[in-house]
Amino acid sequence: MKIAKKKYRWGVALSLGVVAAAACSLSIFAVANSSLRPAPAATSLAADKGRFRILANGQPLGTEEFEIRPNGDHWLAQGTTDVKPAQGAATRVNSRLTLQPDGAPLSYYWSTEGAKKASADISFQGNVATIVLRVEGAKPFTQQFTFNSPQIVVLDNNAYNQYAVLARLYDRAKMGTQTFSVLVPQELTPGSVTVDSLGEITAGNGKFEELRVRTADLEVDLYLDSSHRLMRLVAPASNAEVVRE
Helix, strand or coil: CCECCCCCCCCCCCCCCCCCCCCCCCCCCCCCCCCCCCCCCCCCCEEEEEEEEEEEEEEEEEEEEEEEEECEEEEEEEEEEEECCCCCCCCEEEEEEEEEECCEEEEEEEEECCCCCCCEEEEECCEEEEEEEEEEECCCCEEEEEECCCCHHHHHHHHCCCHHHHHHCCCCCCCEEEEEEEEHHHEEEEEEEEEEEEEEEEECCCEEEEEEECCCCCEEEEEEEECEEEEEEEEEHCCCEEEEE
């Protein structure tokens, strides 16, 4: 995340933007060379639709409108995020992730509008991701990444609905620490991420399941309702959160 032009690793305000100085940038670390545990079959994917409020230091920073739904033989997770920092230009990010029934990605598209315009198309074939990046004022750029498993998790800047997908991919029959290959498309960054269940907590008048998403640099907590819907994301180190309305 970038706040006042200072870069933090792996979304220190949950990657709340990509262009403006007050926006966040999700950058994950180098590719892990160790063997990754394959992600479980995504039989628990479920339709979801809603709106997230994005907060930084308790102040509103933006919103995301999102939908996760079946799309023929596949699943679609898409969202539109609008970020307006106190200083700097507003940014809009559109994301569209197509998934196989087991949760493996088939294709991904993102675009940003703000101080600059950029977009990319990504195709996944097995454990290979091919990215075609287009940035305003520059020639298209193509790059490929190879992962240890075709079960790749996409966690892109400003696309918080993708954390909802990750929460569904966590295998509750096995529990324990589970490791996933991960790609952050707007950062052209591959890597790995671990997810742990911290069990049930009580907050306000409700009970929630807490999942901890962890890298070498940051911990992000996901709070889910009894239907495993993502209700809240918190990055304690950056005092940032995303809350379902």
